[in-house]
Amino acid sequence: MSGLQFEIRAMDGAARCGVLHLPRGAVETPAFMPVGTAGTVKAMLPENVAATGARIVLGNTYHLMLRPGAERIARLGGLHKFMDWPFSILTDSGGFQVMSLAALRDVREEGVRFRSHIDGSEHFLSPERAMEIQDLLGSNIQMVLDECAPYPASRERIESSLALSMRWAKRSRAAFRAKSGRFCFGIVQGGVYPDLRRRSAEELVAAGFDGYAVGGLAVGEGQSAMFDVIAGTAPDLPQMRPRYLMGVGKPDDIIGAARLGIDMFDCVLPTRSGRNGQAFTWAGALNLRNARHADDPGPLDANCSCECCRRFSRAYLHHVVKSGEIIASMLLTWHNLFFFQDMLNRFRAAVAEQKTEQFCTRFLNGYRDGQADETG
Amino acid sequence: MSGLQFEIRAMDGAARCGVLHLPRGAVETPAFMPVGTAGTVKAMLPENVAATGARIVLGNTYHLMLRPGAERIARLGGLHKFMDWPFSILTDSGGFQVMSLAALRDVREEGVRFRSHIDGSEHFLSPERAMEIQDLLGSNIQMVLDECAPYPASRERIESSLALSMRWAKRSRAAFRAKSGRFCFGIVQGGVYPDLRRRSAEELVAAGFDGYAVGGLAVGEGQSAMFDVIAGTAPDLPQMRPRYLMGVGKPDDIIGAARLGIDMFDCVLPTRSGRNGQAFTWAGALNLRNARHADDPGPLDANCSCECCRRFSRAYLHHVVKSGEIIASMLLTWHNLFFFQDMLNRFRAAVAEQKTEQFCTRFLNGYRDGQADETG
Numbered sequence: 001m002s003g004l005q006f007e008i009r010a011m012d013g014a015a016r017c018g019v020l021h022l023p024r025g026a027v028e029t030p031a032f033m034p035v036g037t038a039g040t041v042k043a044m045l046p047e048n049v050a051a052t053g054a055r056i057v058l059g060n061t062y063h064l065m066l067r068p069g070a071e072r073i074a075r076l077g078g079l080h081k082f083m084d085w086p087f088s089i090l091t092d093s094g095g096f097q098v099m100s101l102a103a104l105r106d107v108r109e110e111g112v113r114f115r116s117h118i119d120g121s122e123h124f125l126s127p128e129r130a131m132e133i134q135d136l137l138g139s140n141i142q143m144v145l146d147e148c149a150p151y152p153a154s155r156e157r158i159e160s161s162l163a164l165s166m167r168w169a170k171r172s173r174a175a176f177r178a179k180s181g182r183f184c185f186g187i188v189q190g191g192v193y194p195d196l197r198r199r200s201a202e203e204l205v206a207a208g209f210d211g212y213a214v215g216g217l218a219v220g221e222g223q224s225a226m227f228d229v230i231a232g233t234a235p236d237l238p239q240m241r242p243r244y245l246m247g248v249g250k251p252d253d254i255i256g257a258a259r260l261g262i263d264m265f266d267c268v269l270p271t272r273s274g275r276n277g278q279a280f281t282w283a284g285a286l287n288l289r290n291a292r293h294a295d296d297p298g299p300l301d302a303n304c305s306c307e308c309c310r311r312f313s314r315a316y317l318h319h320v321v322k323s324g325e326i327i328a329s330m331l332l333t334w335h336n337l338f339f340f341q342d343m344l345n346r347f348r349a350a351v352a353e354q355k356t357e358q359f360c361t362r363f364l365n366g367y368r369d370g371q372a373d374e375t376g
Numbered sequence: 377m378s379g380l381q382f383e384i385r386a387m388d389g390a391a392r393c394g395v396l397h398l399p400r401g402a403v404e405t406p407a408f409m410p411v412g413t414a415g416t417v418k419a420m421l422p423e424n425v426a427a428t429g430a431r432i433v434l435g436n437t438y439h440l441m442l443r444p445g446a447e448r449i450a451r452l453g454g455l456h457k458f459m460d461w462p463f464s465i466l467t468d469s470g471g472f473q474v475m476s477l478a479a480l481r482d483v484r485e486e487g488v489r490f491r492s493h494i495d496g497s498e499h500f501l502s503p504e505r506a507m508e509i510q511d512l513l514g515s516n517i518q519m520v521l522d523e524c525a526p527y528p529a530s531r532e533r534i535e536s537s538l539a540l541s542m543r544w545a546k547r548s549r550a551a552f553r554a555k556s557g558r559f560c561f562g563i564v565q566g567g568v569y570p571d572l573r574r575r576s577a578e579e580l581v582a583a584g585f586d587g588y589a590v591g592g593l594a595v596g597e598g599q600s601a602m603f604d605v606i607a608g609t610a611p612d613l614p615q616m617r618p619r620y621l622m623g624v625g626k627p628d629d630i631i632g633a634a635r636l637g638i639d640m641f642d643c644v645l646p647t648r649s650g651r652n653g654q655a656f657t658w659a660g661a662l663n664l665r666n667a668r669h670a671d672d673p674g675p676l677d678a679n680c681s682c683e684c685c686r687r688f689s690r691a692y693l694h695h696v697v698k699s700g701e702i703i704a705s706m707l708l709t710w711h712n713l714f715f716f717q718d719m720l721n722r723f724r725a726a727v728a729e730q731k732t733e734q735f736c737t738r739f740l741n742g743y744r745d746g747q748a749d750e751t752g
Binding site for chain 2: 040068072076077083275294295322323330
């Protein structure tokens with residue numbers, strides 16, 4: 001596996017900026033992938049997702065296999081056509097959602113049997129089926145099936161889970177259908193144990209993948225422990241392959257992890273928060289329900305050039321959030337996705353200028369001060 | 377009052393097509409006005425409302441006076457700026473919603489005292505206050521306050537309600553703040569009684585308004601009785617002033633009323649139906665929840681050129697409706713608003729070509745056949 005062209009343009013300490021050259025368009029890294037769970041980035045039209053700068057979105061195998069079904073999407077021409085998204089798609093393997101959403105999970109060597117959280121119907125997911133589904137969807141970057149151990153868990157539990165995940169990774173690797181524009185990533189597990197993380201990375205690198213994800217983080221271990229795992233794992237991964245931190249995270253998590261050499265991120269936070277009246281700004285997170293915004297003619301963020309900030313006041317956003325209007329979800333999601341892209345745009349520029357440390361310090365100070373102000 | 381330039385370009389029987397020359401842009405008539413109740417056409421960005429062809433939207437005085445408040449909107453620069461809508465806005469007077477939504481209504485000669493359906497707070501609406509609110513909002517076409525009698529009601533009840541509405545219309549007329557780009561319409565009432573409708577029209581015409589609405593219809597009297605009232609009332613209104621049928625309606629109601637000489641319409645149907653998984657097409661209304669759409673790669677309507685029909689399949693729309701995704705409301709609302717505009721585009725072309733009867737017959741046959749198919 002070596003088809004995925006990943007160009008590193010600059011490095012500064014452990015941080016790097018580069019480009020994933022995918023057939024559906026270049027993706028600048030570090031990259032943030034909006035989550036399009038069920039064939040839609042919630043509350044966004046595809047062209048507006050693209051307008052935020054996103055060039056790759058994440059689709060969820062678990063949700064799509066249950067509804068509308070992978071075979072159906074394949075008959076309809078694949079996920080890109082189905083959701084009218086012309087750029088790249090990465091799909092997860094479904095493992096994480098099986099553990100967090102499905103009922104009556106039965107994990108065996110062969111795979112996992114579970115019941116749908118939607119209608120209780122029984123389903124089976126194996127490494128081979130996870131790759132088949134991702135092939136049917138037409139996913140550009142496909143993830144191996146892994147078992148996501150709960151947190152906290154004993155070292156013994158993590159170790160046996162890791163061993164299963166590594167066997168599943170190799171089966172996934174063997175089942176992956178290599179085609180033009182299709183790539184496959186392995187996932188490093190091992191909890192917060194450096195030796196298990198190293199063992200996992202070594203096994204995956206020996207098997208050979210187009211890129212390497214770090215999984216099983218942001219599950220309750222705390223930011224400091226998460227950064228320790230990333231700092232320990234990154235050097236064990238091939239320098240020239242992309243590194244993807246799954247399901248992370250808050251703006252300060254992302255900046256901190258990018259500083260440690262992570263190239264790709266996904267998280268529901270900007271979209272979910274947007275539907276809950278929360279906006280991310282350079283001065284921290286804002287809750288638009290707060291009455292102090294009711295008469296404010298200014299934008300969400302004076303340092304933001306998104307459509308929402310150029311055209312609508314905080315007073316308007318407060319009004320539509322309070323009124324439960326759908327446009328509140330639409331505008332705040334748009335802003336939040338733009339903010340996450342803009343944040344990484346500026347991070348990449350800082351890496352290119354060898355000013356990563358200054359950028360990170362300035363960003364984190366401004367961001368945390370603002371949060372204190374809002375909650376105070 | 378004569379500032380409103382209304383140009384009639386063609387007539388065919390009672391039907392006419394023309395142009396309202398408003399400072400914020402020409403509005404071709406017969407025109408459909410999407411409803412933007414609380415400062416947003418629900419589930420639509422303003423640019424997408426404009427992309428459907430709409431050049432005027434309706435705002436609700438009742439909703440906006442309660443939240444966020446007319447004085448607040450005025451301080452923020454007016455409703456156009458608040459909601460980022462560059463074209464024209466017509467506002468109702470609040471009378472209809474006071475009767476249908478508010479609690480503890482006390483209607484007196486002076487005005488109506490009521491409690492907000494949102495928080496129970498007490499409010500007062502008089503003809504003078506209704507016009508003041510519409511002035512604060514910056515509405516381009518302002519409606520007089522009227523009392524909306526319940527249906528059914530005795531002739532005596534309708535007659536006394538009409539008398540009050542006519543006194544309120546004259547007070548509204550006197551309170552209207554004439555400015556550049558601001559116009560005022562009267563509202564004909566009188567239930568289903570031809571002599572009361574005539575009396576109402578004559579009193580309003582004597583007072584003199586920029587345009588005339590027909591109110592108190594589509595409240596349960598049935599389409600045939602509604603058409604009878606319109607056919608009886610239109611000749612009593614000045615030929616050269618626009619006629620607005622308030623709150624109507626279904627596609628066949630609109631085509632039937634336009635055929636009788638109505639120039640303007642508003643209705644929540646395309647937006648509300650869009651949020652409920654219903655689409656209007658040239659072959660009738662469709663319920664996208666219906667399982668027969670699950671594998672359908674075709675568009676909602678092969679005769680529609682809207683963004684939704686050009687880019688998304690019925691299968692996708694079925695999936696996002698079933699999944700409760702916000703994009704379902706966004707896309708179906710967009711399509712429905714486009715359909716209502718497109719329907720009147722084609723109606724206007726038919727009037728210009730003196731083919732109104734043929735168009736109406738063909739439209740109604742196709743539309744009703746399709747409905748039978750969907751519900752059968």
